[in-house]
Amino acid sequence: MTMEECMSKKIVLLFSICISLFIVTACSDSSSSISSGSGSSEGSISSGSGSSEDGSTEVTPTGKIIGIYSGGSSSQGVSFYAVYDDGSLYAWGKNNAGQLGVGDTIDRNTPTKVTGISGKIRKLIPYTSTSTNFSDFQHVLALMEDGSLYGWGYNSLGQLGVGDNKNRNTPAKVNLNGKVVDIYSADNSYLALMEDGSLYGWGNNSDGELGVGDTIERNTPTKVTGISGKIKKIIMSTYGIYTSSYALMEDGTLYGWGSNNAAQLCNLLDPFTPEKIMNGLDPVIATDIAAGYGSLFLFTQDKGEYTCGKNNFRQLGTNYVSGGDMRQPAPTTASINNQIARLFIFDGFVYGILKNNMLFSWGRNEKTNGTYPFMLGRDVIFSPQSPDQVPNISGNVADIIVAYDNHKINAIYAVMDDGSLYAWGFNGNGALGIGNTFEVQTPQKVNGINGKVKKLFPLYQGILALLEDGSLYSWGKNNVGQLGVGDKMDKNTPTKVNINGKIVDIIIYNYSVLALLDDGSLYAWGKNDAGQLGVGDKVDRNTPTKIDIK
Numbered sequence: 001m002t003m004e005e006c007m008s009k010k011i012v013l014l015f016s017i018c019i020s021l022f023i024v025t026a027c028s029d030s031s032s033s034i035s036s037g038s039g040s041s042e043g044s045i046s047s048g049s050g051s052s053e054d055g056s057t058e059v060t061p062t063g064k065i066i067g068i069y070s071g072g073s074s075s076q077g078v079s080f081y082a083v084y085d086d087g088s089l090y091a092w093g094k095n096n097a098g099q100l101g102v103g104d105t106i107d108r109n110t111p112t113k114v115t116g117i118s119g120k121i122r123k124l125i126p127y128t129s130t131s132t133n134f135s136d137f138q139h140v141l142a143l144m145e146d147g148s149l150y151g152w153g154y155n156s157l158g159q160l161g162v163g164d165n166k167n168r169n170t171p172a173k174v175n176l177n178g179k180v181v182d183i184y185s186a187d188n189s190y191l192a193l194m195e196d197g198s199l200y201g202w203g204n205n206s207d208g209e210l211g212v213g214d215t216i217e218r219n220t221p222t223k224v225t226g227i228s229g230k231i232k233k234i235i236m237s238t239y240g241i242y243t244s245s246y247a248l249m250e251d252g253t254l255y256g257w258g259s260n261n262a263a264q265l266c267n268l269l270d271p272f273t274p275e276k277i278m279n280g281l282d283p284v285i286a287t288d289i290a291a292g293y294g295s296l297f298l299f300t301q302d303k304g305e306y307t308c309g310k311n312n313f314r315q316l317g318t319n320y321v322s323g324g325d326m327r328q329p330a331p332t333t334a335s336i337n338n339q340i341a342r343l344f345i346f347d348g349f350v351y352g353i354l355k356n357n358m359l360f361s362w363g364r365n366e367k368t369n370g371t372y373p374f375m376l377g378r379d380v381i382f383s384p385q386s387p388d389q390v391p392n393i394s395g396n397v398a399d400i401i402v403a404y405d406n407h408k409i410n411a412i413y414a415v416m417d418d419g420s421l422y423a424w425g426f427n428g429n430g431a432l433g434i435g436n437t438f439e440v441q442t443p444q445k446v447n448g449i450n451g452k453v454k455k456l457f458p459l460y461q462g463i464l465a466l467l468e469d470g471s472l473y474s475w476g477k478n479n480v481g482q483l484g485v486g487d488k489m490d491k492n493t494p495t496k497v498n499i500n501g502k503i504v505d506i507i508i509y510n511y512s513v514l515a516l517l518d519d520g521s522l523y524a525w526g527k528n529d530a531g532q533l534g535v536g537d538k539v540d541r542n543t544p545t546k547i548d549i550k
Contacts, residue, residue, distance in 0.1 A: 064520035071126025087120035093532030098169025099153035109531025147179025158219025159203035186236035208272035209258035252285030262294030264309035292345035313348035314385035315363030357396030403458035419452020429477035430492025470502025481542025482526035
């Protein structure tokens with residue numbers, strides 16, 4: 001073979017190899033575009049403008065964020081979710097159980113699109129828990145506008161309702177016969193109210209809280225029987241690790257089932273199916289109910305309030321003063337002449353806002369090593385059973401907010417109709433915002449806020465105050481920059497958070513904060529150990545940082 005022929009064959013061979021490499025590369029790119037999850041409705045891969053940390057390509061959304069949500073546990077980490085007006089959903093943060101719904105269990109530090117949901121989301125229900133007993137159960141349910149339901153994430157107790165106990169890292173449809181009107185939850189137990197008025201339950205059922213006749217968990221929605229009439233209100237209330245369920249009917253009948261460990265179902269005995277509460281007494285027509293921390297208050301049409309349940313600090317406000325649980329429903333002296341408009345039940349103490357917007361309190365007021373300060377806002381050193389007015393407040397009370405530290409209530413706030421703010425209780429780290437760190441027993445006005453307070457968002461030993469004009473103030477504990485004021489120093493007076501725009505909503509989980517602005521943009525700050533701030537890394541932020549969703 002001549003030298004010229006040899007060189008010619010080498011050139012042809014080299015050309016063939018290059019062509020083969022080009023074909024392989026092109027096929028590889030095509031596979032990448034398919035695996036990225038961008039369907040025809042999202043356009044071709046050329047429209048993508050970014051990638052998640054696992055390398056998958058994301059498509060920039062064109063709509064506006066209309067809802068933000070958080071989920072997780074104090075020990076496992078935080079996940080955040082953003083719902084767009086076009087129905088699309090993005091998720092980021094902790095993903096150990098597939099709770100982000102993005103196809104794997106890898107944490108995300110940038111928002112990633114969730115696929116596999118058909119329709120627009122009406123309500124997102126991420127699992128949240130501050131209890132270490134349920135720290136690994138992160139999962140999500142999504143209620144759609146058409147009444148269908150999807151679930152994904154942890155599923156050891158069948159809490160997704162998809163027919164088995166296997167975890168899901170992408171959305172799976174819940175098989176329900178009809179349209180879901182609303183979802184009610186308590187830890188890993190769920191009740192779904194249907195359009196036809198029926199009720200279905202699934203998930204954990206250790207106390208019979210599903211009302212399906214036993215204490216066996218369900219991984220498919222199971223119909224609750226024994227309820228007669230149209231349901232007006234459902235409450236699932238957890239006390240300790242025990243859960244009780246209530247159904248108030250349009251005709252004023254009240255049903256209860258589940259745990260009765262603190263007599264919160266009155267004279268019932270741990271029923272596994274719904275039974276009538278107060279059955280056999282004089283006819284009582286209930287107009288509303290309030291339940292929590294093992295206590296039940298029943299508002300009636302013309303007979304005042306009845307109550308039963310936990311009464312260790314005389315929080316039921318009855319003449320039964322021994323401090324024991326009360327199984328027989330009895331009229332409460334806390335009715336204050338039938339003038340209670342709103343009731344706030346806490347661990348051993350109660351606040352009532354009257355119809356004239358005055359604030360009354362009763363029950364637990366004992367100080368224990370600073371963990372439980374004087375909580376009633378009244379100048380007493382005991383736990384009174386009789387309601388009385390909270391002093392030092394000028395104006396009409398619109399709302400009551402409590403802040404926690406290590407799951408214990410420490411600071412209490414009253415938001416007034418005129419936008420002013422009062423605070424009392426434990427004041428570690430300056431949580432009350434009154435210029436010092438001294439505990440106060442009666443309400444003190446919080447000064448230094450330039451505008452009207454619209455809503456409060458409690459942190460651990462701290463607070464965020466959203467004003468009517470969309471501005472934000474913060475104070476209290478600031479160890480990871482959760483106050484968003486540019487440093488990690490505690491603040492004992494309100495300090496303005498610098499953010500470019502008007503805030504319309506805030507979501508907080510542990511020390512991580514997410515803010516939604518009126519233009520649909522998102523900002524985040526605070527703790528970022530799992531990338532939950534969505535800003536591309538796992539570094540804490542002490543100033544609001546914009547999240548780019550792409």
